[in-house]
Amino acid sequence: MNIIDNLLDRMIEFDQGAAKRIQHFIKVHAYAKMIGEREGMSGEELETLEAAALVHDIGIKPALEKFGSHAGPLQEKEGAPLAKELLHETGFSFEQAERVSFLVGHHHTYSQIDGMDYQILVEADFLVNIYESQYSSEAIKNTYHNIFKTEYGKWLFVQMFGAQD
Structure with a gap:
């Protein structure tokens, strides 16, 4: 089993019983x-990006348990140290664990995107959130224009939600 598959299985176990989160x-x-x-x-x-995508919402469960809320800032605060610990346990390098922890701790912060991995994580999360949360037409348009920067991310967006002129 490769390192990403191992992390995937660990996250499925972590969120056991929460099918929507999984x-x-x-x-x-x-x-x-x-x-x-x-x-x-x-x-x-790419491995670091994949790891970040798998654990980006790891803070939801502890935020709900501690605060009764899974608001973005609570997810980021609770998730960053958990992500770092899990990545160390599953064999990721120190540098990867540090970067993923940073990404988890900032994935709801859109004003400070500092790398391609961060940009892609945000875009991928929005592609799923727009569908799952049924954004309004205006919110969809604003997200496209204000968030999406990668060529393939924009292409996927248009395929899924239509042109956003």
Whole structure:
């Protein structure tokens, strides 16, 4: 079993009984991998993105348990250290665990995107969230124009939700 498959299984166990969360992170992972590959990522860079996509919402469960809410800032705060610990346990490098922890701790913060992995994670999460949360037409248009930057992410967006002129 490769390192990504091992992490996937660990996340499924972590969110046991929460089918919606499991399906969500599996879809985000699929879109992140697709976009990352089409945008030229490979090797450790792609592996780090895939790991971030799988664990990006790891903070939901502890946020709900501690605060009764899974608001974005609570997810980020609770999720970052958990993600780092899980990546260390599953054999990721120190650098990968640090980067994934940073991404988990900022994936609802759109004003400070500092790398292709961050950009793609945000785009993949939005592709899934728009569908799952049934965004309004105006919110869909604003998301396309304000968030999406990668060519393949934009292409996927248009295929899924139509042109956003």
